[in-house]
Amino acid sequence: MEEGGQDDIDLFGASNGLWYLTPEQLQELFDLALENGLQVHIHNNGDEATELVLDCMERALRKHPNPANRFTLQHTQLANSGG
Numbered sequence: 001m002e003e004g005g006q007d008d009i010d011l012f013g014a015s016n017g018l019w020y021l022t023p024e025q026l027q028e029l030f031d032l033a034l035e036n037g038l039q040v041h042i043h044n045n046g047d048e049a050t051e052l053v054l055d056c057m058e059r060a061l062r063k064h065p066n067p068a069n070r071f072t073l074q075h076t077q078l079a080n081s082g083g
Helices: 023-035 045-063
Strands: 042-043 071-074
Touching: 023 042, 023 045, 045 071
Parallel strands: 042 071
Antiparallel strands: none
């Protein structure tokens, strides 16, 4: 994850945006979805959120391998190029 400065302050004065779920809650939801054959569609924005979603997604897919499992990441913007 890249370190930032003043540019990382969002519209509401938070340094890393708004979290609606803890990382643990997100992981639990991904696991429950795959256990029950549900597809996951998630909105994420920024490097930190994108990295968290990808990490949780990878763990869930390893725990519940099935070629039919699907994830959709929506509004994945403000993320670095990964390079």
